Amino acid sequence: MRRAMIGQMVLAGVLALSAVPLVPARALAAPVRCDPERGVYTVAEPWAQRRLDYKSVWPITRGDGVTVAVIDSGIDSTHPQLRPYRYYDKTGTGKPDCVGHGTAVAGIIAAQEDPRVPFAGVAPGARLVVFKQTNESTGDPNVLAECIVQAADLGVDVINISMQTGDHPYLKNAVNYALAKDVVVVAAAGNIDPEKERNAQPIYPASYPGVLAVGAAGPDGRRADTSNNATPVGVLAPGTDITSTWTGKAFINGKSGTSFAAPYVAGVAALIRAHYPKLSQEQVRRRIETTADGRSGKGTGAGMVNPRLAVTAILPDGSAPVVAQPDVPLDADAIARVPHPDEKVMSVSSSLAAAALAGAGVVAFGAVVVPLGRKRGWKAGRKP
Numbered sequence: 001m002r003r004a005m006i007g008q009m010v011l012a013g014v015l016a017l018s019a020v021p022l023v024p025a026r027a028l029a030a031p032v033r034c035d036p037e038r039g040v041y042t043v044a045e046p047w048a049q050r051r052l053d054y055k056s057v058w059p060i061t062r063g064d065g066v067t068v069a070v071i072d073s074g075i076d077s078t079h080p081q082l083r084p085y086r087y088y089d090k091t092g093t094g095k096p097d098c099v100g101h102g103t104a105v106a107g108i109i110a111a112q113e114d115p116r117v118p119f120a121g122v123a124p125g126a127r128l129v130v131f132k133q134t135n136e137s138t139g140d141p142n143v144l145a146e147c148i149v150q151a152a153d154l155g156v157d158v159i160n161i162s163m164q165t166g167d168h169p170y171l172k173n174a175v176n177y178a179l180a181k182d183v184v185v186v187a188a189a190g191n192i193d194p195e196k197e198r199n200a201q202p203i204y205p206a207s208y209p210g211v212l213a214v215g216a217a218g219p220d221g222r223r224a225d226t227s228n229n230a231t232p233v234g235v236l237a238p239g240t241d242i243t244s245t246w247t248g249k250a251f252i253n254g255k256s257g258t259s260f261a262a263p264y265v266a267g268v269a270a271l272i273r274a275h276y277p278k279l280s281q282e283q284v285r286r287r288i289e290t291t292a293d294g295r296s297g298k299g300t301g302a303g304m305v306n307p308r309l310a311v312t313a314i315l316p317d318g319s320a321p322v323v324a325q326p327d328v329p330l331d332a333d334a335i336a337r338v339p340h341p342d343e344k345v346m347s348v349s350s351s352l353a354a355a356a357l358a359g360a361g362v363v364a365f366g367a368v369v370v371p372l373g374r375k376r377g378w379k380a381g382r383k384p
Contacts, residue, residue, distance in 0.1 A: 061272075073102040213232055
């Protein structure tokens with residue numbers, strides 16, 4: 001009898017565990033080759049920065065007080081324009097970014113201003129919470145799910161995911177958990193081979209409901225041929241010929257893909273959350289989609305993200321920024337000056353006014369005296 005009860009308890013425990021999506025334990029990571037592509041040390045202002053013109057929004061909001069989680073290959077924390085707020089290594093291999101990908105993504109979101117460099121992130125005031133989840137160009141969806149849950153528990157405002165994978169129950173649960181925690185989840189729509197576009201399949205986590213999926217666009221605003229149009233795209237962002245921060249305190253040019261488009265939108269989400277702290281994650285997502293422009297077919301969503309409109313537009317919810325306008329002096333000729341008085345005209349006018357007053361006095365005198373004279377027959381009056 002006792003053995004039967006023990007057997008039933010063990011069976012119940014196994015069934016209970018099987019109902020929970022488990023993240024498999026990871027063995028101690030083996031040493032990896034840390035040899036990212038070599039960067040450059042001089043860059044010009046990127047076309048994406050000019051096109052989005054997000055610097056024009058900085059007098060209103062720079063993303064201050066907002067935390068953005070970057071789940072990627074880590075970042076080079078020694079780069080002078082990158083200041084990670086928190087850093088979590090999920091690979092067991094240390095902090096160095098051995099791919100460079102995460103450093104570039106983080107730079108697009110929140111690279112600090114440097115007067116010597118014509119490049120800066122969308123929201124330089126935002127704080128970066130970094131999760132190193134891979135040392136390769138791909139990652140483990142189990143680790144990704146773990147990072148999403150931990151980021152949500154830390155209370156981040158935005159999560160950027162610049163990787164693509166398939167549909168996994170535990171990954172979907174992690175995304176739903178973050179959304180329920182009021183986190184804006186931004187993910188790359190994925191890359192495809194243009195010659196195999198007809199066979200393209202939706203990728204995840206970008207395809208999960210509630211995730212803001214971002215496609216890649218070129219300088220003309222059109223969807224890049226390599227941007228996955230099977231994923232339900234929310235908006236487009238620059239994703240070709242991208243410039244950003246890189247390992248070795250350097251920069252990188254010529255990068256392409258939706259993984260570099262997503263952080264532009266994550267940066268805009270940070271700008272919005274800083275300026276409208278009461279908006280929910282869904283309202284932030286809708287604001288970004290509603291204010292985008294240039295929709296041009298499948299895979300373009302609402303069009304190119306527009307940072308300025310996303311922050312300043314007055315939407316049906318009535319939210320609009322209160323911006324202090326600088327005191328600008330008026331032009332010298334903005335107000336018509338009063339002409340100097342003409343002394344001759346004033347003299348003639350005074351004379352005419354005096355004459356008119358005298359005439360009025362004579363008329364008034366006549367109106368009183370004439371009737372009295374007639375009554376007395378025009379005889380002299382008596383002395384008092």
